[in-house]
Structure formats: structure tokens, C-alpha cells
Amino acid sequence: MAKASAGPEIERLIQLLARLPGLGPRSARRAALHLVKKREQLLAPLADAMRLAADRVVVCSACGNIDTSDPCAICVDSSRDPSILIVVEDVSDLWALERSNVVNARYHVLGGVLSPLDGIGPDELNIAKLVERAADPVVREVVIALNATVDGQTTAHFLTEALAHLPLAITRLAHGVPVGGELDYLDEGTLTAALRSRTAL
Amino acid sequence: MAKASAGPEIERLIQLLARLPGLGPRSARRAALHLVKKREQLLAPLADAMRLAADRVVVCSACGNIDTSDPCAICVDSSRDPSILIVVEDVSDLWALERSNVVNARYHVLGGVLSPLDGIGPDELNIAKLVERAADPVVREVVIALNATVDGQTTAHFLTEALAHLPLAITRLAHGVPVGGELDYLDEGTLTAALRSRTAL
Numbered sequence: 001m002a003k004a005s006a007g008p009e010i011e012r013l014i015q016l017l018a019r020l021p022g023l024g025p026r027s028a029r030r031a032a033l034h035l036v037k038k039r040e041q042l043l044a045p046l047a048d049a050m051r052l053a054a055d056r057v058v059v060c061s062a063c064g065n066i067d068t069s070d071p072c073a074i075c076v077d078s079s080r081d082p083s084i085l086i087v088v089e090d091v092s093d094l095w096a097l098e099r100s101n102v103v104n105a106r107y108h109v110l111g112g113v114l115s116p117l118d119g120i121g122p123d124e125l126n127i128a129k130l131v132e133r134a135a136d137p138v139v140r141e142v143v144i145a146l147n148a149t150v151d152g153q154t155t156a157h158f159l160t161e162a163l164a165h166l167p168l169a170i171t172r173l174a175h176g177v178p179v180g181g182e183l184d185y186l187d188e189g190t191l192t193a194a195l196r197s198r199t200a201l
Numbered sequence: 202m203a204k205a206s207a208g209p210e211i212e213r214l215i216q217l218l219a220r221l222p223g224l225g226p227r228s229a230r231r232a233a234l235h236l237v238k239k240r241e242q243l244l245a246p247l248a249d250a251m252r253l254a255a256d257r258v259v260v261c262s263a264c265g266n267i268d269t270s271d272p273c274a275i276c277v278d279s280s281r282d283p284s285i286l287i288v289v290e291d292v293s294d295l296w297a298l299e300r301s302n303v304v305n306a307r308y309h310v311l312g313g314v315l316s317p318l319d320g321i322g323p324d325e326l327n328i329a330k331l332v333e334r335a336a337d338p339v340v341r342e343v344v345i346a347l348n349a350t351v352d353g354q355t356t357a358h359f360l361t362e363a364l365a366h367l368p369l370a371i372t373r374l375a376h377g378v379p380v381g382g383e384l385d386y387l388d389e390g391t392l393t394a395a396l397r398s399r400t401a402l
Contacts, residue, residue, distance in 0.1 A: 020243075021228070030222050035221070039258065044255040047251035047252040051249075056210055067211075
């Protein structure tokens, strides 16, 4: 901006908001103005919520989840099946699986996938800890719930080998037609996988 | 969300972020996760910037601009031409004109446009104060810089009449082809206006 017409405090707010994913410089200005107009209802509560999150949120030392306690609420939840460990790439994937409300197991967040070109090898990921957790006799199955991308599948293969010495079932999410999906819009790889894994009606 | 898997602090952060313009529930989750991961670089500074803005930002009692001082920095800027008053609908329009860096006058923020269907009449807008400011003998021109929409133009006509008794030039922004615009994509109203106001090359 040529002039700091909005005052340095608002300019700084705009600059920080523009660093959020999904907000560019233009929408950051719009968001800042909206915040300033709704000072009591939105700006002050959001400032407090951010301060609270900044002060309290920690990474779970067991599974890599993000929570306000360590170990996290999922790791200490005794109602969850301790025999299943679901490996995900990122906390957002853990949230997505929790929203589906179908699993009642524990997780292990890798913090990324293997990507040699980006310099991400096994040591950059939370893999040693996974092998350590999976070696606990109570764990009977490791579900590898990584994205169905090249890097995700490479990582899945690596994990399978890293866990091969343990008496575990190692599984992965099924490939197939997304619920609500139309065949005409799906790629051939998905259709091939869906056909191969067809089930009896 | 079915379960508060992310803890109540993060859930609350997500809910508040989702109320920003341009962010939905999904992108609010993504933004919250990004914030929590960049706690030191982004979350804590943003919390501080919001707290500062919430504590300090005020509406200028003279022009309706948003700033950390009242009267605002623009109103007290003695380098600005006091004879011109630019009427805008919203602070975002003021910011847009300031970014263009071509004006060096003062502003008057109406806080909206007349819209009888939404119950917005002259008393809901910052119009009485405009008439009062325009009556200052130092003011020689009022530029009505409202959006070229039906409501904006209705409001412009209303303001013209409200200011008619004063010895002022009342002007409006030119209509025409946007710089960089292609004729083929412009509506007929814009083309008609651009032709009527054609200038010598």
C-alpha cells in the first residue's frame, strides 16, 4: 500500500491476515474491516481465542496430534480401541476421520509424507515413534490412512516394510467410487480399483 | 462437528474464523491448523495485533473513517486540500481511493447507501454530518464517489439535493471504460457513458 491510510495497527492486522491460507491481500483487507466493524462481537473474542490457543496448544508427544494436553485427549481416551492405530499424514486428516465418526481407535500423525525431492526422508517424519508404538503387544492392526497420491503411496510402502518385523495386520483405506460420485467423472485408476474390489450385492 | 477432537479452544477458534468474510467452515479449519502450526510466527502476533486493534481502533467523529485516533490521521493531515470533500459509501472505498494515490483531499464515509427495502433511510446514514461539514466555507467541492449501482446513484441524487442550497461544486466520478478493460466485455450502459464523455486525443 502506498499510504498507511488505515493506521499502522490495521495495516499490521491486514498483513498478518493475508498470511492465512485462503486469504489474499484483498480479502485480508475485507476481513480486517469486517473485524474492526464487529469489534465487540468478533474482533475481541477472536483475539482472546487466538491468545488462548497460542498459550495452551501443544503437540501430543505420543501421536503428534494437536491439543491442549499432552498426551492428547484421544490418546488418553480409555473408551477407544487400543488395538488399532491409524496412521495419517497430518492433523487435518485426523480431524477428517474423526468427523466421519466411524472410527474409535487411536492415531499416529506422521507430519508429512516421504518426498526425496523436498528433502523429506524417514528421519524428518514421526516414523521411529510409530514403530515404537506399534511394537506394543496391545496393538494388533495398523491402518495406513495416507492420501492416495504418489508420495502417500510411496510412504505407505515404506511404512509397511518398517513394520514388517512386527506381528501386526497392516491395512490401508479402500480405493473405489466416492459416495455420491459419478463414474463419468472418475479417473481410470479409481475405476480399475473399484472394479477389482467389487463386492457382492 | 460431531466430536470436539481438536479440543474446545481450537473448536472455538475455528468457529470464530469461519465468521470472517471469505472463509467457510472448511477453510476456517485449514486456517486454524495453519495458525496453530505457526504459533510463534503467526498465531501469537495475530492475537496481539487483534487485541491492539480491538483496544485502539475508533471511528472518526468527523468523517466516519476508522483509525486509532479521533479525529483520524486523514482529517488532521494539514497537507491535504481542505476545499475538497470526497463522499464514499464505506471505509473500504476510502482505502481504495487512498491506494490509487491520486487524491489528496479529505473524505466523508456515509456508512452505507439509501436502501428503502432494507430500511436504510437518510437518518441511518452519516448525511447530517456531511451537510454540516460541507457548509464550512473552506469546502468548495464535494465529490460523490459512490458505487455505480442503483442504490449508489439514488443516494448520489439525494445528496445532490441535500447539498443544493450550499455554494458548492458537486461532482461525481467519471463513467467509462476501465483501464485495461475490453469493449467486448462491457455492458451497454458503460459503453454509452464512455461514448458520451469521449475526450479529444
